[in-house]
Amino acid sequence: MTYTTGEIWLTIGVLAIGTFLIRFSFLGLIGDRPMPAIVLRLLRFTPVAVLPGMVAPLVLWPAATGGTPDPVRMIAAAATMGIALWTRNVLWGIIGGAATLYAGLAITPFL
Amino acid sequence: MTVSTAKAPARNAFWAGFRDGLPFIFVVIPFSMLFGVVATDAGLTLAQAMGFTVLVIAGAAQFAALQMMMENAALPLVMLAALAVNLRMAMYSASLVPYLGAAPLWKRALVAYLNFDQTYLTSITRYEARPEMSVSQRFLYFMGVAAPITPLWYGMTLLGILLGSSVPDNWALDFILPITFLAMVGPMLKSLAHLAAAAVSVVVALLLIGLPSGTGLLIAAGAAMVTGAAVETWQERRQ
Numbered sequence: 577m578t579y580t581t582g583e584i585w586l587t588i589g590v591l592a593i594g595t596f597l598i599r600f601s602f603l604g605l606i607g608d609r610p611m612p613a614i615v616l617r618l619l620r621f622t623p624v625a626v627l628p629g630m631v632a633p634l635v636l637w638p639a640a641t642g643g644t645p646d647p648v649r650m651i652a653a654a655a656t657m658g659i660a661l662w663t664r665n666v667l668w669g670i671i672g673g674a675a676t677l678y679a680g681l682a683i684t685p686f687l
Numbered sequence: 688m689t690v691s692t693a694k695a696p697a698r699n700a701f702w703a704g705f706r707d708g709l710p711f712i713f714v715v716i717p718f719s720m721l722f723g724v725v726a727t728d729a730g731l732t733l734a735q736a737m738g739f740t741v742l743v744i745a746g747a748a749q750f751a752a753l754q755m756m757m758e759n760a761a762l763p764l765v766m767l768a769a770l771a772v773n774l775r776m777a778m779y780s781a782s783l784v785p786y787l788g789a790a791p792l793w794k795r796a797l798v799a800y801l802n803f804d805q806t807y808l809t810s811i812t813r814y815e816a817r818p819e820m821s822v823s824q825r826f827l828y829f830m831g832v833a834a835p836i837t838p839l840w841y842g843m844t845l846l847g848i849l850l851g852s853s854v855p856d857n858w859a860l861d862f863i864l865p866i867t868f869l870a871m872v873g874p875m876l877k878s879l880a881h882l883a884a885a886a887v888s889v890v891v892a893l894l895l896i897g898l899p900s901g902t903g904l905l906i907a908a909g910a911a912m913v914t915g916a917a918v919e920t921w922q923e924r925r926q
Contacts, residue, residue: 595769
């Protein structure tokens with residue numbers, strides 16, 4: 577990293593203000609004015625529209641392996657999804673997925 | 688999503704949120720520690736790494752910015768990429784409007800500061816399940832969800848900074864984030880429309896992987912939202 581201290585703090589400051597303005601945007605500006613039905617319908621899909629697309633590249637090309645596909649991480653991802661779907665519970669999904677990941681990483685050197 | 692089922696009067700909305708936010712400490716602890724470790728490793732001072740965590744308070748964007756700074760990218764590009772990763776929060780902000788839009792400005796500003804994936808997803812699930820909640824109950828519930836998460840987010844980053852690079856690579860902390868997001872998505876896939884939206888999100892994001900960081904994800908999210916709404920409308924017409 578070759579930035580000056582001032583440049584790093586400038587980056588932190590811009591990101592802090594920018595991120596807050598993004599989060600404040602609609603909630604702060606629109607307030608309690610009613611929103612059109614179509615907008616509300618679209619927004620209900622926000623989490624399922626954002627998170628899968630964010631995760632997919634991380635599962636296929638994990639940074640920890642330098643972008644090389646890793647069977648252990650893919651299996652852990654599949655286990656997480658399966659358990660979360662089956663139990664309908666976030667925490668069980670995380671615990672099951674993490675257990676699968678660590679079991680897989682522990683076994684790999686012996687294969 | 689773990690949402691408690693007990694009826695809660697106004698004064699208990701905070702504690703109901705606290706209870707529902709509690710499971711996320713298992714996510715926040717490794718994730719925020721990892722940021723502290725990686726930031727120190729990359730050459731940020733303690734104050735700079737804490738500045739990121741307290742002022743920006745957005746894990747994925749912090750990691751994105753750090754990654755690009757380690758590659759010595761031009762600062763405007765670092766800022767654009769990290770903010771693009773956070774643009775999904777504009778959608779979070781908009782989707783909270785029907786539930787919290789009538790709250791006083793200071794409450795909306797506080798919710799905005801604390802509006803990240805876990806608090807948003809937990810709260811919106813509760814609001815949808817309980818339309819009878821008052822605006823002030825919703826605010827207290829949101830603060831309750833944030834209450835166990837936020838201090839740990841700060842504290843564990845600090846611990847990560849202090850531990851520095853002594854955390855071994857074979858802990859595979861990098862993969863805690865994908866596992867967390869996948870576990871969050873599972874219980875949300877409750878209809879064909881939600882499944883279709885998730886599928887489009889994955890396919891478009893992978894197709895556009897070559898675009899600058901965060902850009903493909905935004906387009907994928909937009910396409911997925913339109914798909915979800917279209918499938919839902921189509922299903923309603925068929926009935």
